[in-house]
Amino acid sequence: MKKGALSVVFGAAAVAFVAAPLLANAGGTIAGKVTYAGKAEQKEFSFAKFPNPKFCPKNPNKSLMDGDKRFLKTIDVGKDGGLKGAVVAVVDIEDKAFMDGYAGTDVTAAFCEFLPFSGVVVNNKNFRVENTDADPDDPKSTLGVLHNPHSFVVKGSSSATGFNIGLAKKGDKMEKPVTFRGGAEKEGFYRLQCDQHEFMQSFFLPVTNAHYAVVKDDGTFELKDVPAGKHKVVAWHPFAAKGKRVEFEVEVPEGGKADLKAEIK
Structure with missing residues (x-):
């Protein structure tokens, strides 16, 4: 050292x-x-293999797509290796006052992307997801593009479901506590994925x-x-x-x- x-x-x-x-x-x-x-590094998906193949490419972040291809930038390296x-x-x-007063973690589903890509959570404090997507050009999605936030507590090679809740309409929200057990908060992290659109993923480090x-x-x-x-x-x-x-x-x-x-x- x-x-x-x-x-x-x-x-x-x-x-x-x-x-x-x-x-x-x-x-x-x-x-x-x-x-x-x-x-x-990035993972590649085809919009055609998932619901809402015409709406999801409307995401304003064009670096995430190329034609029918949607990219999940697993490792995104910026200037000088940042x-x-x-x-x-x-x-x-371990700041008890901070943890007790933590207002929770907020995620937005927007144009088939979970925002932010990364952030933090506090054990036993709430995690919120809001669906802001609707497609006026799709009769099945005029009220909302169905997203299904599914959270996982990840520790090493194992993971366990935290919650799995569908948000069918624009404006639908969910709120559930983050729960790490067995000391997983000291080694693991929290992962969010949409069961409807696999390329929608976010990740969160537990902090104290x-x-x-x-x-x-x-x-x-x-x-x-x-x-x-x-x-x-x-x-x-x-x-x-x-x-x-x-x-x-x-x-x-x-x-x-x-x-x-x-x-x-």
Whole structure:
């Protein structure tokens, strides 16, 4: 393990770390960039094999399609190797006030896409999905394009259903608590997929405090007001490093900034 005063870089393998006692100070900032050592990857689907083959291609994000082909960008690499969709989080702080006050996670089904692609959840707090799709040109879908949000708690190679609920009309909403059991929240993640349109997928990292961020398109991030001291930080992406969290040890100076170059292989 190599350590710098303010930055640490690891490979894809996780490392064990025992956090030092937190200091009750003003705290500092962790800033940096998540990069991916490999190439961009995507899964390919044919609109013709799924319902609403004329409506779904109306998605304004044209980078997701080519003619009848719909792409799920499993690994999307931006400028200078920045890993889009990665989540960075401090994981050695359990903030009960934050968790108790967490308002829940919101997802929108829009033009046959779940938005956002990635985010966070809090164990036992609500997860909400709203269907905003309707197709006035399809007699069967004028009131709504049927979406069927199906959630999974993923841990390693196993997954278990959280909920499976159909949203048939535009404006239909569902709300269910996220439930991780057996310590899965410390290793696993939450996955959402539409049973009607397989290419609609979203992914969420469980967190226990407010010190997290979904990186910008260039892979950069900033975590503010992190208590001074040593911390364990993870960089995570649902497909990079096979969905495993990559751990980093970071020393946060009081009133200062720690730089973290988080490379995922």
